[in-house]
Amino acid sequence: MDIVDFLRSRHGVATTKTLYTAGFSRRALAKAVGSGRVARLHRGVYVSKGADPDVVAAFRANGKLTCVSAARFYGLWTLHDVADLHLSCGTGLARRRIVHHGQCIHPDHPYLPVAGVADVLLHALRCRPELEALVMVQAAVSQALLGPDFLRSKLPGNRNGRLRAIVDLVLPRADSLLEVLAHTHFTRAGLEVQMHVDVPGVGEVDCLIEDCLIVELDGETHFEAKQVKKDHYRDNASIRGGRLSLHYYYADVVYHPQRMVDEVLEVLANREAGRFGPFRYIAGPPPS
Template identity: 35%
Template structure:
């Protein structure tokens, strides 16, 4: 067993009791600090040089990550970086630092984290987190529905009702949300012969592909993307490409582009 690897596997931050539970003796822990392999910012907390800053900040105030920060640790979809470090404690004492405090006396499950996000975050950001938890099979729709039946859970039920378990990316989720808020009828992951699946299909007329910066990772994917575009054009299926910047930061412009595209390609009614 390597103590540095053990700490690194926990985000670069570990408490003494965690290391002892993993089988490391007090002597091994002390030696790792003396050798410079680990550092001890406060008593009982040991870190690697590349420790997760949010995790470290939480450990130093004897708290656990919660809400959007805990969701990020689970690999869920985070639309925007949080302004505060969301932490969970089981006491009412104030914390000094850039924290948003949630109360819980138990270790958070993925379901607990989703509920926190739905109560705390703006609707679209919460949807991205919770939809990804369903997509990644960390929670189920049934679990979410069973925990959002209270009289004060109307906002949560609205978010759960928006979840598409077949979503392929955070940008697809955000684009679908914007389009439905704009009053459009939207289909997801629509199969087109010779092309494969389109992220979104609006009003049965306009295809939408949500492209992140990492969309083209190599020349082969670039060529395949162009081939798909050519087939769509020859089939008479118009398509728009939408980036993170357009969907997230310029939603009005995104919706206007879609309106114009649909208006341009909507079939003209023939007078009878």
């Protein structure tokens, strides 16, 4: 493999030790630098054009990316883009546009200046708002990167009670961040919620609320014509089976959760009051 291609496989940055371990000689490295294809970032670190700016910044600061800045390296869900860089720096010195986190105590990323997933999540739990931290933890659990019990064991005592409560919101299974967020909002409204329920005649649904209302959480694939048609037939089947059905999208769950909850409560109240139609339909021949 060419040295530039190797660097690109490492997000454009690598240490001298990494390059030598990969089989590149001192001469090959010097030649790449001399040709301008590779540049020396600082002692012992080399970069290629188009290197990942966050990884470069971590090397410059002699730190490790962590919290939300490390989420993408582990495929963790995030709710919002964050402008500041979150680092665990050996010096702990304040730097402009850098949020400094504490020491990393778990194994790091194998070749990038990125904290290990355990430290990333512990830092996020202490740093980010509740729901932002929750979706990161949920993504890690869903990928089996670690388990909730492990995180709880790292958060002992009364002072970490709030953080353990966030971990307690994690679901055994969540296929998207919408599911864990919706479950949190609905249960906090006092509703009985079952996730990933197999409803006869309909199939598996995202949420079944109070055993009578199906709530589907639709991602981008649900805008495809084939999927829209499938969803409509599933809605028909759920109504024939005596259950109502609602659909919500990313913006509803993430940006307007209270409106979503209020609508669900309104539908449940109307159902309880028998307001879904003034006439009872009786199958059979029309009256003569």
